[in-house]
Amino acid sequence: MTKNNTLQLQDFLPYLLNRAAEATSLDFQKTYKDRYGMLRTEWRVLYHLGRYGDLTAKQICTMADLHKTKVSRAVLALERQRFLVRTEVPTDRRNELLSLTKQGVSAFDDLQEEATRYHNSLMATFTADEQAILQKCLRQIAKFS
Amino acid sequence: MTKNNTLQLQDFLPYLLNRAAEATSLDFQKTYKDRYGMLRTEWRVLYHLGRYGDLTAKQICTMADLHKTKVSRAVLALERQRFLVRTEVPTDRRNELLSLTKQGVSAFDDLQEEATRYHNSLMATFTADEQAILQKCLRQIAKFS
DNA sequence: CGTTGATAGTTACAAATGCAACAAATATCG
DNA sequence: CGATATTTGTTGCATTTGTAACTATCAACG
Numbered sequence A, B: 001m002t003k004n005n006t007l008q009l010q011d012f013l014p015y016l017l018n019r020a021a022e023a024t025s026l027d028f029q030k031t032y033k034d035r036y037g038m039l040r041t042e043w044r045v046l047y048h049l050g051r052y053g054d055l056t057a058k059q060i061c062t063m064a065d066l067h068k069t070k071v072s073r074a075v076l077a078l079e080r081q082r083f084l085v086r087t088e089v090p091t092d093r094r095n096e097l098l099s100l101t102k103q104g105v106s107a108f109d110d111l112q113e114e115a116t117r118y119h120n121s122l123m124a125t126f127t128a129d130e131q132a133i134l135q136k137c138l139r140q141i142a143k144f145s
Numbered sequence C: 001c002g003t004t005g006a007t008a009g010t011t012a013c014a015a016a017t018g019c020a021a022c023a024a025a026t027a028t029c030g
Numbered sequence D: 001c002g003a004t005a006t007t008t009g010t011t012g013c014a015t016t017t018g019t020a021a022c023t024a025t026c027a028a029c030g
Helices: A013-036 A040-052 A057-064 A068-080 A102-123 A128-141 B013-036 B040-052 B057-064 B068-080 B102-123 B128-141
Strands: A084-088 A096-100 B084-088 B096-100
Touching (some): A013 A040, A013 A102, A013 B013, A013 B102, A013 B128, A040 A068, A040 A096, A057 A068, A057 A096, A068 A084, A096 A102, A102 B013, A128 B128, B013 B040, B040 B057, B040 B068, B040 B096, B057 B068, B057 B096, B096 B102
Antiparallel strands (some): A084 A096, B084 B096
């Protein structure tokens, strides 16, 4: 029987997080999708290469916590669209070093600027205290740091 | 060129939210998946019926912000597993009223209890102030109320 | 009534994902 | 060296999702 003192779905943290994540993802997705035809994983891979320089697929997997098949397919897509190139690592030919092309860097710069703008616009609706607490809580839940 | 005062991905709100949402979803997913073989959408639909009583698919779409095809398929799956039944509404035969079976209610009770437990265990790591702010911020971002 | 339009729900097809098997290169250790 | 195990990355297949088209019922209005 349904009790009355039950958890409201709107308070249930996984649900709240999912809805909030979906809402922001859909907003920002428009930017990379419309401008560059990218999917979310592709944008994440592009981001890592733009932010941290040349990486192997494996490194991106670890840093972004993405499965290797997802990364593999994202890299293929980005390569086809000329956003990155691969170069063999002579000392270990299992790895391929991934580097952004000029076009990739330019897309990264553009998207990052947009991301910052969007992030700031979301954050602007909160006080400084709220911002700090929100970030702290989310990082903890996401098991960062 | 990559600037230095750039946004850290770990601070980027959509990314943080996604990672946090994924982490909690994966945790809780185990419960409804292992115990009842449910998918996330099925759990959401079950939840709405358990929490709010009999509803039509359309009502669930609106309340849960789910697309009608997702709901349609979740209802089919829940019906096959005998968690709910449909009854035609005589005054408008386009709608079908969905009601949980005894088995559905029992799954709901069980899962809700587990959800509450999980929610509380997550929240327990935060102070009361942090909890309140976290919820407030997430609701706002999720465009709730 | 009867035509047109809206609504509830399903289905079909394409795209995206997850998982397991696979190939190729390297590491280990007798 | 040579057999076995590990690591990197890709591919194939089944599942899940999104979009659009479809069916069936009802509403509106002449």
